[in-house]
Amino acid sequence: MKTAQGTPYIITVTVDTSSLGVPYYPTNDFGPLMKGLVIGGLGIFHVFLAQFAIGGGVLMTYFEWLSGKGKLPSARRFTSGYFKVLVLVSFVVGALTGVGMWFTSIQTSPRTIGLMVDTFHWVWATEWTFFALEVIAGYCFYRYGDRLDGRSRLFLLGLYTTAAWFSLFWINGILSWQLTPGAWLESGDLWAGFFNPTFWPSLFFRTFAAMAIAALVAALVISVSPFERDEQKELLHRAAHLLAPMALMPLLGAWYLLAMPKDSRSWVLGGSPAMSMFFGLGAGASLLVGLYALFGLLLRRLYINSATASLLIVLGFAATAGGEFVREGARKPFTVRETLYSNAMTPAEIVTMREQGSVTLDPYPLRDAADFPNDQVRLGAKVYRFQCSVCHTVGGVNGLVHLAGTWTAEQTRLNVAKLQHTKPFMPPFAGTPEELEALVRYIEWEAASRPKEFEVTSDPAELAQIKRWLDEAGTAPGYTTASEKKR
Amino acid sequence: MDAPFPFGFPGPTAFYLATYVLTLVAHVVFMNYVLAGTGVLLVRQIRGKSGTSDVLAELLRDWLPFALSAAITAGIAPLLFIQILYKKAFYTANLLLFHRWMLILPALIVGFYLLYAQKTAFVKARPRLKVLVTTGALACFLFTALSWTENYLLARSEGAWAPMYASKSMIYENREILPRMLLWTLGALPTLAVLLGWQLHRRERAGSPVETATFQRVARLGLGGLVVAGACAAGYAMLVGPAARAHAVGPMALPWFVAAAAGVVVEGAGFVGLYRAQANRGKWLGIASAGLFFVILGTTVVREVLRITAVDFAALYPEHARAAQVSGRWLFLGFFLVNAVLATWAIRTALTRAERPAA
Numbered sequence: 001m002k003t004a005q006g007t008p009y010i011i012t013v014t015v016d017t018s019s020l021g022v023p024y025y026p027t028n029d030f031g032p033l034m035k036g037l038v039i040g041g042l043g044i045f046h047v048f049l050a051q052f053a054i055g056g057g058v059l060m061t062y063f064e065w066l067s068g069k070g071k072l073p074s075a076r077r078f079t080s081g082y083f084k085v086l087v088l089v090s091f092v093v094g095a096l097t098g099v100g101m102w103f104t105s106i107q108t109s110p111r112t113i114g115l116m117v118d119t120f121h122w123v124w125a126t127e128w129t130f131f132a133l134e135v136i137a138g139y140c141f142y143r144y145g146d147r148l149d150g151r152s153r154l155f156l157l158g159l160y161t162t163a164a165w166f167s168l169f170w171i172n173g174i175l176s177w178q179l180t181p182g183a184w185l186e187s188g189d190l191w192a193g194f195f196n197p198t199f200w201p202s203l204f205f206r207t208f209a210a211m212a213i214a215a216l217v218a219a220l221v222i223s224v225s226p227f228e229r230d231e232q233k234e235l236l237h238r239a240a241h242l243l244a245p246m247a248l249m250p251l252l253g254a255w256y257l258l259a260m261p262k263d264s265r266s267w268v269l270g271g272s273p274a275m276s277m278f279f280g281l282g283a284g285a286s287l288l289v290g291l292y293a294l295f296g297l298l299l300r301r302l303y304i305n306s307a308t309a310s311l312l313i314v315l316g317f318a319a320t321a322g323g324e325f326v327r328e329g330a331r332k333p334f335t336v337r338e339t340l341y342s343n344a345m346t347p348a349e350i351v352t353m354r355e356q357g358s359v360t361l362d363p364y365p366l367r368d369a370a371d372f373p374n375d376q377v378r379l380g381a382k383v384y385r386f387q388c389s390v391c392h393t394v395g396g397v398n399g400l401v402h403l404a405g406t407w408t409a410e411q412t413r414l415n416v417a418k419l420q421h422t423k424p425f426m427p428p429f430a431g432t433p434e435e436l437e438a439l440v441r442y443i444e445w446e447a448a449s450r451p452k453e454f455e456v457t458s459d460p461a462e463l464a465q466i467k468r469w470l471d472e473a474g475t476a477p478g479y480t481t482a483s484e485k486k487r
Numbered sequence: 488m489d490a491p492f493p494f495g496f497p498g499p500t501a502f503y504l505a506t507y508v509l510t511l512v513a514h515v516v517f518m519n520y521v522l523a524g525t526g527v528l529l530v531r532q533i534r535g536k537s538g539t540s541d542v543l544a545e546l547l548r549d550w551l552p553f554a555l556s557a558a559i560t561a562g563i564a565p566l567l568f569i570q571i572l573y574k575k576a577f578y579t580a581n582l583l584l585f586h587r588w589m590l591i592l593p594a595l596i597v598g599f600y601l602l603y604a605q606k607t608a609f610v611k612a613r614p615r616l617k618v619l620v621t622t623g624a625l626a627c628f629l630f631t632a633l634s635w636t637e638n639y640l641l642a643r644s645e646g647a648w649a650p651m652y653a654s655k656s657m658i659y660e661n662r663e664i665l666p667r668m669l670l671w672t673l674g675a676l677p678t679l680a681v682l683l684g685w686q687l688h689r690r691e692r693a694g695s696p697v698e699t700a701t702f703q704r705v706a707r708l709g710l711g712g713l714v715v716a717g718a719c720a721a722g723y724a725m726l727v728g729p730a731a732r733a734h735a736v737g738p739m740a741l742p743w744f745v746a747a748a749a750g751v752v753v754e755g756a757g758f759v760g761l762y763r764a765q766a767n768r769g770k771w772l773g774i775a776s777a778g779l780f781f782v783i784l785g786t787t788v789v790r791e792v793l794r795i796t797a798v799d800f801a802a803l804y805p806e807h808a809r810a811a812q813v814s815g816r817w818l819f820l821g822f823f824l825v826n827a828v829l830a831t832w833a834i835r836t837a838l839t840r841a842e843r844p845a846a
Contacts, residue, residue, distance in 0.1 A: 103588070
């Protein structure tokens with residue numbers, strides 16, 4: 001039996017190593033692109049479209065209600081045109097990029113998506129019933145809306161909006177669980193994980209973001225539609241009402257940050273330049289949109305044309321990109337906090353792999369194995385593929401050669417052996433001293449432009465030193481402080 | 488395994504298998520409409536004379552985008568449950584096919600927009616462009632079908648995984664792929680015929696006259712589909728070898744095989760009745776629909792039995808049992824029922840409250 005001791009709020013994972021079966025998957029090389037960038041890029045695009053679909057429903061329901069009350073006569077004409085945009089963009093690309101998120105998640109980290117599906121498949125299935133209702137209500141409105149009375153239109157739009165928002169409700173629980181699984185870690189209780197510490201701030205934040213995106217798209221649709229100038233002004237003003245809740249976003253953002261684990265918060269607030277920069281991008285873009293909404297649309301001091309509306313949508317997209325990047329990045333070194341590391345290993349498996357090796361049982365051979373100069377470099381390449389390639393490339397984005405190519409051999413050995421302390425958003429190294437040495441040699445070989453001849457190192461003293469460093473580093477995450485470890 | 492599917496498996500496994508098959512059946516219905524419908528639309532556009540109205544082409548053009556949306560929506564549920572049932576195999580096949588597999592997403596997006604483009608006045612007014620657009624959409628859907636067929640066959644062939652990975656190939660070569668795809672594609676025709684029949688029937692009941700010849704065309708399409716798909720099934724059975732054939736008529740699959748065969752007979756009778764009927768077509772369409780249900784359900788189960796018997800399925804039982812321990816199924820069931828009622832209410836509102844368009 002092996003035990004991995006974590007932080008005070010990490011469960012102590014005990015595992016019977018005799019039955020440990022790490023599922024090995026074939027690992028694809030994304031070339032110079034980091035896998036995180038691929039899923040991040042698609043994710044941002046999908047989230048933007050999905051939030052547009054939700055906010056669009058809120059906007060149209062509001063407009064339909066205004067029309068029914070006789071407060072906005074042109075609303076009904078606008079709603080029909082806007083809904084066609086929604087169907088053509090959100091129903092098609094939004095729905096398919098949603099499926100794409102699943103497939104891309106499989107490409108980047110099959111174990112992570114597998115764990116999410118295992119844990120939340122009934123929640124996901126429930127979400128599917130709402131998505132189906134959203135599609136059905138939406139299509140009913142799309143096909144028959146122009147021939148329906150106001151009350152029926154309002155019913156269909158209300159149904160569409162409610163279903164779309166509940167889709168967000170369910171998915172938000174799963175996504176926020178990844179960062180803050182809360183009491184699920186101790187009890188394994190589904191609802192403790194679903195209604196986790198970041199659930200509510202995230203849900204409200206996304207709801208208001210959805211309304212803001214819909215209002216910005218509405219501004220573009222209104223500005224290019226054949227309405228009279230006065231009609232346009234009135235429609236723009238009413239659409240801008242959906243931007244008003246943005247005033248609460250700073251509070252919700254602060255709530256979200258406070259609910260995050262302390263180490264994750266520290267990455268965002270200066271600990272990681274990239275994450276801080278994206279946080280700044282998101283906050284700055286939101287602020288600009290908010291200011292324009294306040295002065296231009298709500299106070300009616302400025303007019304909005306199609307160019308300005310397009311620019312505001314781009315800013316809205318930038319804000320979404322910043323927010324999503326922060327959400328994804330703040331989870332490091334985990335994909336599911338305290339449960340599965342970024343490279344898809346559990347804390348308990350790392351303990352075992354320190355003794356048995358991480359790639360000993362990997363059934364997938366190296367591609368182009370003959371290109372490598374010796375077995376040690378081949379082993380290093382397999383270790384890189386299994387442990388590093390989910391977040392790093394060799395020489396591209398976040399490339400190991402750029403990061404560690406200029407280090408001395410001893411420096412690389414030390415830094416990798418104590419990886420979680422070298423950079424606390426990195427997982428612990430999961431392998432034997434021999435595997436670590438092989439990884440060091442592989443990085444050196446790549447940094448040396450892949451020479452045909454390359455020396456094999458096998459100094460027992462060096463391996464013993466690596467073993468000492470690995471033991472000193474332990475297998476707990478690096479962000480634990482000394483006092484927490486003592487406890 | 489001597490018990491009929493899904494009995495004889497541990498409770499959690501049987502439960503997930505049954506859920507998977509039932510949700511897959513719903514997906515298959517819409518998928519068949521899209522695949523066969525796009526093909527039929529293309530043929531009608533190539534053979535059609537300009538200036539003449541074609542009710543079937545109009546219907547297809549009008550409803551194919553929705554059918555694709557429904558197929559994708561209905562496809563999400565089985566996609567979820569396949570990850571519970573065959574996680575490692577499904578993920579591995581995805582990973583091995585890599586870019587080839589991921590291409591189905593842009594292919595479906597392009598296909599989707601091409602179906603919408605069919606409805607625009609610009610495309611409608613240009614016969615050659617119309618054919619080109621439909622050809623493009625059909626190519627997208629056939630590519631998707633090919634990729635799924637490859638994925639299915641690769642996922643159940645564990646011995647091929649490591650060599651395929653080493654070879655860097657993103658194309659899985661297997662002699663079953665094309666015959667299997669042909670079987671599923673041609674087998675989509677009877678489904679299309681039943682659904683088109685109902686659409687025409689509803690149109691007629693709404694006051695728009697539909698010629699008897701149009702119903703007969705639909706019945707011929709369904710009967711022809713049954714014949715060619717049956718021939719393909721026989722050819723495919725010869726190809727797969729004695730072991731798979733034995734499993735297809737073994738104790739686990741036999742009742743479903745029989746149900747599918749009986750379904751073919753009933754469906755065929757429904758099409759013959761529809762062909763001959765001058766009135767009361769709803770009855771014959773109902774018979775054909777009942778037959779269709781058993782055909783799709785039966786063939787889907789037989790397909791699943793062939794997968795189950797091709798892999799070490801018993802090794803997956805513990806995973807299914809672990810998945811079954813998580814809560815939430817009553818939540819799902821409750822919202823499934825509530826949302827089904829709401830969806831029915833929405834459809835009813837749209838159909839009953841909408842003013843009839845001016846003739």
